[in-house]
Amino acid sequence: MENPKMRDRDLADKLGISEAELVAATLGETATRIVADPDRIMPALTRLGEVMALTRNESCVIEKVGHYDNYTSGEHAAMIVNQEIDLRIFPNHWVQGFAIEQETERGMRRTIQVFDAAGDAVHKVFLRDGSNADAWAGVVEELRLEDQFDAPEIVPRKPVEPAKGRPDQAERLRAEWDKLTDTHQFLIMTRRLKMNRLGAYRVAGAPYARRLAPGVIDTLLSKAAETAIPIMVFVGNAGCIEIHTGPVNRIVEMGPWINVLDPGFDLHLRRDHVAEVYAVTKSTRRGDAISVEAFDSAGGLIAQFFGVLRDEGAAQAWSALVADLATLDAEVTA
Incomplete structure (x- = not known):
């Protein structure tokens, strides 16, 4: 590891x-x-x-x-x-x-x-x-490649695309959002409106995308562990996304990291890198897909957490868990 x-x-x-x-x-x-x-x-x-x-x-x-x-x-x-x-x-x-x-x-x-x-x-x-x-x-x-010692050709790392939203298109965004029947349609919609994921969340606002306090990731994982709710965790980069589906059990803090340390599954997330978190609702044919999504200060997606839609009981429990997560305003004024 x-x-x-x-x-x-x-x-x-x-x-x-x-x-x-x-x-x-x-x-x-x-x-x-x-x-x-x-x-x-x-x-x-x-x-x-x-x-x-x-x-x-x-x-x-x-x-x-x-x-x-x-x-x-x-x-x-x-x-x-x-x-x-x-x-x-x-x-x-x-x-x-x-x-x-x-x-x-x-x-x-x-x-x-x-x-x-x-x-x-x-x-x-x-x-x-x-x-x-x-x-x-x-x-x-x-x-094995035949040529072993050719120096790797390195190109400059592409910067993360910052949030791209169009407040003048807010009504159209919400109207198109209401028509979604699959989560995969979301990015197609945002590209069509010349926005990206984070920009669309900022423009749409609640109830489509409710901004949460960065600290809620700890709460989310702890409550999921306490209640044994199976969840889906998506972590990736431009070349690969890896997904965990199932419960989380052992939640451990180590300095700036919040960790899941379970048999067969580990997650290590830098809490101090989390700048924005949203609870997002997208409609699908199987019901609402509710996610909690964390972004860094540059606008990069850190991780996404979903409920398990195919398990009706788990999906309802996940929905209730996310609904209880405090919004950013509530966190600030508390």
Whole structure:
């Protein structure tokens, strides 16, 4: 597991290089350059058995233990969907891949890591004690690139798009919002109105998007744990979104981090990076999809939390939990 207090990206930033360049510096020693194509990587990973899948952004890390089964290819969007590992993959951002084998204080660590064009990590896979380590060498050889020492081409990291809203289109936005029948229609709608997600939330206002105090993420996770409500947690970056569906149990504070430390599922979220939080309601054919969404100061999406719509009781309990979360104004005036 990556230590949430000191990540490879943090070390790379201190050195003034990308994380991919940090890894590439160990080529021929602990790292092997591999193909970054998910159509090649995902089927090969099934041979490793139970592993840990990690996806992160600047402010949040999600880790799930399971098997890389049930892969569906797609030119623009691919996916793995099974009970343990649930991924949405965007292949255009899978640019550089490495297999890393490194001796640590805890023993040999073997991991597959994929990076985007800026050298930022898109997705990582870690072998565990129960993994099929005997298959590792064959998987690496299958994915290994012929050219091992070509320096990675790094392009500047794209800045996060700031909130883009059009207050003059508020009535039209709300009218279009009322017509939604699927959550996937939302971003299509905002693009059509020349807005983005955060900008639309700011413009629409309650009851479509109710702004909450940043501290409610702690409350949300604690209440979900206390009441055993199953939830969905989405954490991602431009190249991959990883999803947890199920209960959360052990909630632990560690400095600026709020953590879920459960068997098979870890979440590490930097509370001090949370600048805006919204409770959002979008109508679907199966009922209202109610989410709590956290953004950083640049407007980047940190994480999304949903109820489980297919479980009517859980969906109702989630709706009640979110309704009880204090708005930003209430938090300020309390």
